[in-house]
Structures are given as C-alpha cells and as structure tokens.
Amino acid sequence: MKSILFLVATFFICSTLDAAQVDTLSVFSKRMDKNIKTVVILPEGNKPTSTLYLLHGYSGNYANWVNNVPHIKDLVDRYGYVVVCPDGGFDSWYWDTADKEYQYETFITTELIPFVEAKYGIASERTNRGITGLSMGGHGALYLAFRHQDLFAFxxxxxxxxxxxxxxxxxNIKGRIGAYHDHEKAWNEHTVMELTNLIEPGNLQLFIDCGTEDFFFGVNNKLHEKLSYLNVPHHYLTLPGKHDWKYWSRSIDYQMAFFNQCFQATSKTK
Incomplete structure (x- = not known):
C-alpha cells in the first residue's frame, strides 16, 4: 500500500488545474430499449488509452461522482485515463433480472464498453480496462469483474x-431477485462473497477499501479474510469514515492511484 499512498500524496502536492472534458451522453441500450445517461470524463492533452468504469450507489445516478467529488476531474487530468460513470438505475445492483428494464450487466459489458471505446478511440484490450464503484456500485464492480474477466483486468x-x-x-434487493427466505440460491448467485471461486489465478488485480464506521465494514473484512484464505492477491485499505461522500471524496484518491499503477505497469510490458 505504500506506493499507492505515495502517489496520492504526490497528487496533493502537484495538483493540476481543472481542465478535464466532461461529456454527458445518452447511450442506447438495445437490451432494455431505452437510453442510459452516462458521464464521460476525459483528460486534457494526449489521447487516453485506458478506461475506468466508475459506478454509483443505491438511489444514485450517473452524475453523482462528478457533482459530489469535483476534484475527480483533477485526478483524470493527472493520471491521463478516461473515467466513465453510467447510470445504473435506482436499485439495479448492476444485475440482469427478470425485469427487462433492469439488464445492467448486459448493458455495461456488451453495450456501453464497445460504444465508449469506439466513440473515443480507446484501446479495447482487457488490460486497458478497470471497474470500481461505491456501495451498490462497489458490489456491482466486483460482481461484473468476477463474472467477466475477459473484459476487465483490474x-x-x-x-x-x-x-x-x-x-x-x-x-429493494428482494424486489430484484426475490425474498431471501424463498430464493436463497438466487441470493448466493448474486452476491460477490459467493463468487470468489470464479477468480482465475493471476487474472485480476483488486483494490478494496472501506471506512471503519461504515455499516458495510464487517462484510468487507470478511471478504478480505476470504480472499486471503484463498490466496487471492489483493490490496485492502481501511480508513476512518462512514458511508458518505466525505469518505468517498477521500477514497477515490486511493482508488484512482491504484488503477493508474495498474495501467502504467501493463503499458510498460506491451
């Protein structure tokens, strides 16, 4: 973790001026037959080669990150990769469900990614893609990455x-996949904690963080313990903080530093 901390400290010393370009797009989903609002933050200067998909939480929307954490534009300019924030619905958890208007796994993995890469001419190798998010979006990011390791390396x-x-x-989880006591199998199949067996050795680099006063702190600790027991390499960071934007405004610095390290390391091996 020292290297990540160093990069974050360097950012605060050498912060750039806000010059990132922010596009708000309407991306049509054929699967859901509707347009999905998506914010794309592009760095100034050289053409970017990598993309971070950044997911919002429950009851949120596509504009949450750029509105609530304005310095994310500084981070994009500093690190030089694109950040894409799709709308994931009020309570989708980024799953495909029986409701045809809640097919967000398919939207992100088969519709959004090729659209963004074609529009902005970004590299399409998995080593040029990362995905993360907060709360419901944190679950969604790991859920999608575990299930689609052909698409995401980080x-x-x-x-x-x-x-x-x-x-x-x-x-409203039960509104999407049924009540737990009647659909235990579905809950197991839709929770990140039970999908760790999908991780192929050496295939994913992972960074997980959580505030020590967060109501999700316990389940994050248990995931960390399980990954450690399974010998799955990962970075795990805990910081003082609650489940709120004050914490996420800090944690995004560590998250984006991590993905920058990943993209930089893979670019040197190509």
Missing part, C-alpha cells in the same frame, strides 16, 4: 455491499 470497490445476504430487507 477491479475495485469502495464501501461496497460485498455480501448482500446480511441485509435481506434493505435497498
């Missing part, structure tokens, strides 16, 4: 709801 989560099962009555 994944993260900040304050992620990485195990949904301790919360059977919260955030």
């Amino acid at each position: 994944a993260g989560s900040t304050s992620g709801g990485v195990d949904i099962r301790p919360f059977p009555n919260n955030w």
Whole structure:
C-alpha cells in the first residue's frame, strides 16, 4: 500500500488545474430499449488509452461522482485515463433480472464498453480496462469483474455491499431477485462473497477499501479474510469514515492511484 499512498500524496502536492472534458451522453441500450445517461470524463492533452468504469450507489445516478467529488476531474487530468460513470438505475445492483428494464450487466459489458471505446478511440484490450464503484456500485464492480474477466483486468470497490445476504430487507434487493427466505440460491448467485471461486489465478488485480464506521465494514473484512484464505492477491485499505461522500471524496484518491499503477505497469510490458 505504500506506493499507492505515495502517489496520492504526490497528487496533493502537484495538483493540476481543472481542465478535464466532461461529456454527458445518452447511450442506447438495445437490451432494455431505452437510453442510459452516462458521464464521460476525459483528460486534457494526449489521447487516453485506458478506461475506468466508475459506478454509483443505491438511489444514485450517473452524475453523482462528478457533482459530489469535483476534484475527480483533477485526478483524470493527472493520471491521463478516461473515467466513465453510467447510470445504473435506482436499485439495479448492476444485475440482469427478470425485469427487462433492469439488464445492467448486459448493458455495461456488451453495450456501453464497445460504444465508449469506439466513440473515443480507446484501446479495447482487457488490460486497458478497470471497474470500481461505491456501495451498490462497489458490489456491482466486483460482481461484473468476477463474472467477466475477459473484459476487465483490474477491479475495485469502495464501501461496497460485498455480501448482500446480511441485509435481506434493505435497498429493494428482494424486489430484484426475490425474498431471501424463498430464493436463497438466487441470493448466493448474486452476491460477490459467493463468487470468489470464479477468480482465475493471476487474472485480476483488486483494490478494496472501506471506512471503519461504515455499516458495510464487517462484510468487507470478511471478504478480505476470504480472499486471503484463498490466496487471492489483493490490496485492502481501511480508513476512518462512514458511508458518505466525505469518505468517498477521500477514497477515490486511493482508488484512482491504484488503477493508474495498474495501467502504467501493463503499458510498460506491451
């Protein structure tokens, strides 16, 4: 973790002026037959070669990150990769469900990624893609990365709801996949905690963080313990903080420094 801390410290010393370009797009989803609002933050200067997909939390929307954490534009300019913030619906958890208007796994993995890369001419190798998010989006990022390792080489989560099962009555999860007591199999299949067996050795680099006062702190600790037990390499960071934008405004610095290290390391091997 020392290298990540160093990069974050360097950012605060050498912060750039806000010059990033912010595009708000309407991306049509054929699967859901509707347009999905998406914010794309592009660095000034050289053409970017890598992309970080950054997911919002429950009840949020595509504009949350850029509106609530304005210095994310400085981070984009400093690191030189694109950040894409799609709308994930009020309570989708980034799954495909029985509701045809909630097919967000398909949207991100088969519709959004090729659209963004074609529009902005960004490299399409998996080593040029990362995905992370907060809360529901933290769960969504790991869920998508574990299930689509052909698409993502790097994944993260900040304050992620990485195990949904301790919360059977919260955030309309049961409205998406059924009540836990009637659909236990579906809950196991839709929670990150039970998908760690999908991780292929050496295939994903992971960075997970959570605030020590967060109601998701316990499940994040358990995921960290499980990954350690399974000998899955990962970075795990805990900081003082609650489940709020004050914490996420800090944690995004560590998250984006991590992805910058990943992109830089892979670019040197090509």
